[in-house]
Amino acid sequence: MDASDRRFFVILWVTYFLMALLFNAFTPIGEAPDELAHYQYVRIVYEEKRLPGFRDGLWEGHQAPMYYVAAASWAYLLNALFGCGGRFDGVPTRLNPDFRKGNDLNFLTHNASERLSHWTCAEFSFHGLRIFSALLTLLSIVVTVLLLLEVLPSSLITVKLAATFVALLPSHVFISTMLNNDPLANLLIVASLYYMARALRAADPGRLVQALGTAAIAVATKLSAIFLFPLLAIVPVMQREMLRKVRGVRFTPTLALALAAGMVLPAAVLLRNYLEWGDLFAITALERNMSLLKDAGMNPANGGSIMDYYLREFPAAMGRQFFVSYGGINFSDGPALIRLRAYGLAIGIGLVVSFTWQRGLLWRSVARAPLLLLMLGFGLFFLTYLYPGYRYRWLQARYLFNQLPLLSIVAGIGLLALWQEAKRVIPRLQDRVIVYGHYGFLLVMNVLVLVTGVIDHLYKYI
Numbered sequence: 393m394d395a396s397d398r399r400f401f402v403i404l405w406v407t408y409f410l411m412a413l414l415f416n417a418f419t420p421i422g423e424a425p426d427e428l429a430h431y432q433y434v435r436i437v438y439e440e441k442r443l444p445g446f447r448d449g450l451w452e453g454h455q456a457p458m459y460y461v462a463a464a465s466w467a468y469l470l471n472a473l474f475g476c477g478g479r480f481d482g483v484p485t486r487l488n489p490d491f492r493k494g495n496d497l498n499f500l501t502h503n504a505s506e507r508l509s510h511w512t513c514a515e516f517s518f519h520g521l522r523i524f525s526a527l528l529t530l531l532s533i534v535v536t537v538l539l540l541l542e543v544l545p546s547s548l549i550t551v552k553l554a555a556t557f558v559a560l561l562p563s564h565v566f567i568s569t570m571l572n573n574d575p576l577a578n579l580l581i582v583a584s585l586y587y588m589a590r591a592l593r594a595a596d597p598g599r600l601v602q603a604l605g606t607a608a609i610a611v612a613t614k615l616s617a618i619f620l621f622p623l624l625a626i627v628p629v630m631q632r633e634m635l636r637k638v639r640g641v642r643f644t645p646t647l648a649l650a651l652a653a654g655m656v657l658p659a660a661v662l663l664r665n666y667l668e669w670g671d672l673f674a675i676t677a678l679e680r681n682m683s684l685l686k687d688a689g690m691n692p693a694n695g696g697s698i699m700d701y702y703l704r705e706f707p708a709a710m711g712r713q714f715f716v717s718y719g720g721i722n723f724s725d726g727p728a729l730i731r732l733r734a735y736g737l738a739i740g741i742g743l744v745v746s747f748t749w750q751r752g753l754l755w756r757s758v759a760r761a762p763l764l765l766l767m768l769g770f771g772l773f774f775l776t777y778l779y780p781g782y783r784y785r786w787l788q789a790r791y792l793f794n795q796l797p798l799l800s801i802v803a804g805i806g807l808l809a810l811w812q813e814a815k816r817v818i819p820r821l822q823d824r825v826i827v828y829g830h831y832g833f834l835l836v837m838n839v840l841v842l843v844t845g846v847i848d849h850l851y852k853y854i
Contacts, residue, residue: 393548400552401537404831408533408559411838412526412569415718418842418851420502421518422484423720424570425790426452430460431571434521435480438464446668446677452573454669454677456661458613459573466524467517474516482514490853497849499720506854521571528575529568533559535582539797542589543766544804547757552827554804558796560834562728562841563717567790573614578794580610584620585769585797588627589762595633597641600624604654612657615665615673616791619772621658626768630761698778706787711736713789718845722788728840735833742806745813754805754812766798 422428429451436444437460444453470477484500491499505512511519536558540551558564568575584606591599604624610617628638662672669676712724715732746754773795777787792799811826 397548397552400827401555404555404559405530405533407831407835408565409526409530411560411565411835411842412529413523414842415566415846416519416522416526416569417508418846419566419570419718420484420498420500420506420850420854421515422500423498423850424567424572425720425722425788427571427720428483430455430573431480431483431518431521433460434463434467434571437461438467438478439480443664451681454665454674455573456612456615457664458609458657459576462576463521463524463571467521470517470520476513476516477520479514479517482512483518495849496853497719497723498853502854504854518571522569525571525575526569528579532568532575532579532582535579535586536797536800539582539586539589539762540801542586542593543759543762543797543801544757545759547754547808549823549827550754550757550801550804550808552804553807553830554797554800556827556831556834557800557803560831560838561715561796562732562834562838563713563715563790564793564796565838566718566841566846567793574790574793577610577614577617578796580606580613581617581620581794582797584610584617584624585766588624588765591627592631592634592761592765593759595631595637597628597634597637600627600638601650603627604651608654608657612661615661616773616776617794618658619769619776623765623769623772627765630764710789714792716841716845717790718841719850722790723845723849726841726844728837728844731840732837735837738810739803739806742809743802746805746809750809750812754809758801758805763798763801766795766801770795770798 422431432450433444433452433455436442436448436450437457443457443460444450446453467477482503482505484502486501488496488498488501490496504510506515533555537551537555540554544550544554568578584603587599587603587606590596591603603620607617607620607624610620628635665674666672668674711733712729713722715736716724716726716729718724746752774787777791807826807830811821811823815821
């Protein structure tokens with residue numbers, strides 16, 4: 393990787409962060425999925441120095457606590473630096489009677505103080521917590537690039553296309569800068585996958601210890617990260633030299649203590665769930681939330697079997713929300729969605745071309761073991777949403793953002809396959825055209841979502 397390559401990635405990271413700041417500034421408080429529920433969790437940790445329990449009745453009260461402790465610590469830092477970081481008043485509390493009447497898509501009624509030129513300490517506090525999410529996601533994108541380099545060691549152009557997909561997918565940019573626990577969970581999941589990929593490349597059991605520690609913190613951030621543990625158990629058998637070294641490790645009291653320490657946080661989360669909600673995975677709390685949605689006529693998947701959900705409802709939601717998602721309930725309509733659906737179709741056509749016309753040539757640049765690792769991780773992650781009852785109905789497009797490394801590789805190869813065919817027609821085409829063209833396209837799509845979505849349908853009605 394030379395200086396121009398490094399410059400591209402820096403440009404990409406800076407672009408993500410600037411777009412995240414714009415989405416942050418123009419999205420009214422609470423107008424992202426479950427944002428105020430996450431905010432109330434942070435408030436309890438910050439003000440009352442405790443975790444919420446069953447009696448608090450919080451929508452997100454069952455979530456693992458690591459993000460909320462970190463966010464409360466960030467609020468303390470903002471307060472220490474600026475004297476304004478721990479204000480938990482002034483958030484909107486009234487539902488918007490004009491919601492979805494005309495162009496107003498605000499779920500809540502907002503005060504004029506939420507306009508950029510009128511921010512008070514309360515507004516700064518809320519938007520400051522959103523900045524914490526953007527910083528975590530920026531780190532996640534950096535680690536994703538490192539992971540992509542492990543999976544695609546001989547195809548830097550595919551890494552650039554894939555990294556751009558991760559950094560500038562409009563739905564990811566919007567959701568990742570809002571106040572929720574996903575940014576920290578995604579960072580830790582990607583970091584654990586990176587350590588596993590490094591362990592496979594170097595046959596280094598020490599990297600597995602790093603992956604285990606990171607996975608433990610990830611589970612203490614969001615329980616769906618629990619898929620990392622069975623994946624860690626599979627890694628040693630994926631490579632003969634790794635298996636030999638793992639078998640040669642002496643099981644000493646020090647090693648036993650280290651493994652036990654790694655399990656403390658996940659065990660504490662499971663124990664809290666059992667004591668507060670009566671089951672290890674807090675399914676009771678999820679069922680309660682589903683009942684509340686049903687009573688309000690807002691059940692996201694009313695009726696139907698699990699097969700119907702995964703074969704019909706979930707693919708339809710992915711088609712709408714994976715590329716474009718903004719507002720309190722994942723709005724997707726607008727000019728950007730039409731163009732991004734064509735973009736998704738182009739990726740799909742490119743994948744078919746890569747396997748048929750090009751006979752899998754581009755896939756030979758992918759390191760097999762790390763790719764298999766990501767594929768197994770995707771499958772295990774999906775299985776975590778097959779809990780009994782209605783649990784599977786909570787899987788949403790945005791939850792797949794911690795699987796963006798794999799999805800971005802698929803997207804990158806699909807785009808590169810089409811580019812290779814274009815170069816057959818026009819041999820003089822240079823690769824930087826597709827790299828920067830892809831970057832420019834997604835940047836324009838983000839601006840379209842910001843202007844025609846967030847500003848026109850949310851910010852304008854403050």
